[in-house]
Amino acid sequence: DAGITQSPRHKVTETGTPVTLRCHQTENHRYMYWYRQDPGHGLRLIHYSYGVKDTDKGEVSDGYSVSRSKTEDFLLTLESATSSQTSVYFCAISEWASGRTDTQYFGPGTRLTVL
Amino acid sequence: GESVGLHLPTLSVQEGDNSIINCAYSNSASDYFIWYKQESGKGPQFIIDIRSNMDKRQGQRVTVLLNKTVKHLSLQIAATQPGDSAVYFCAEGGSYIPTFGRGTSLIVHP
Numbered sequence: 001d002a003g004i005t006q007s008p009r010h011k012v013t014e015t016g017t018p019v020t021l022r023c024h025q026t027e028n029h030r031y032m033y034w035y036r037q038d039p040g041h042g043l044r045l046i047h048y049s050y051g052v053k054d055t056d057k058g059e060v061s062d063g064y065s066v067s068r069s070k071t072e073d074f075l076l077t078l079e080s081a082t083s084s085q086t087s088v089y090f091c092a093i094s095e096w097a098s099g100r101t102d103t104q105y106f107g108p109g110t111r112l113t114v115l
Numbered sequence: 116g117e118s119v120g121l122h123l124p125t126l127s128v129q130e131g132d133n134s135i136i137n138c139a140y141s142n143s144a145s146d147y148f149i150w151y152k153q154e155s156g157k158g159p160q161f162i163i164d165i166r167s168n169m170d171k172r173q174g175q176r177v178t179v180l181l182n183k184t185v186k187h188l189s190l191q192i193a194a195t196q197p198g199d200s201a202v203y204f205c206a207e208g209g210s211y212i213p214t215f216g217r218g219t220s221l222i223v224h225p
Binding site: 031040042043045048050058090094096103104105106107108109 | 164
């Protein structure tokens with residue numbers, strides 16, 4: 001998985017509790033992304049980062065926040081988990097630069113269940 | 116092709132057959148395309164890519180064809196094996212936020 005790990009791999013939590021998912025890379029790639037994957041929707045971008053402390057929202061960012069204090073770590077936080085956030089979460093990395101066509105590489109995923 | 120509703124399009128083939136998976140993309144300005152394979156319970160895995168200045172690119176047992184006129188991309192898998200069973204989806208790249216298709220489920224029967 002291109003030097004990308006996600007933790008935890010599985011989590012069950014209750015509605016209203018905070019949850020933090022971690023993505024760690026060893027590739028020193030500049031860009032990091034959080035996606036969620038649900039049946040019928042494919043991959044949907046939650047947030048992404050284009051450098052340390054530089055982040056931006058994706059198409060489904062409501063209810064999620066992120067932080068990137070180091071190049072290698074990108075954290076996704078659900079401040080107060082809801083059942084609609086039950087999903088599989090994937091982290092991805094890339095070294096995209098203008099004029100280049102670097103692809104994204106994905107981590108193994110975290111399966112989150114909110115009861 | 117792209118999925119409608121909750122169910123992915125499915126392609127069922129016999130082991131040893133050739134498989135062709137199709138993808139329509141929307142942005143005529145896209146200049147880079149990627150095919151991913153996603154096995155059950157795993158993250159998407161890069162298979163092959165192609166730039167818009169090419170019509171065809173070959174890898175090991177896989178070939179990607181690009182038809183920019185009709186904005187269509189296809190992935191051909193030669194001599195399909197049971198280990199090829201997975202969801203395959205295309206992505207339009209060329210920027211730091213690619214656009215992903217919903218995928219096609221390939222089922223290979225021994």
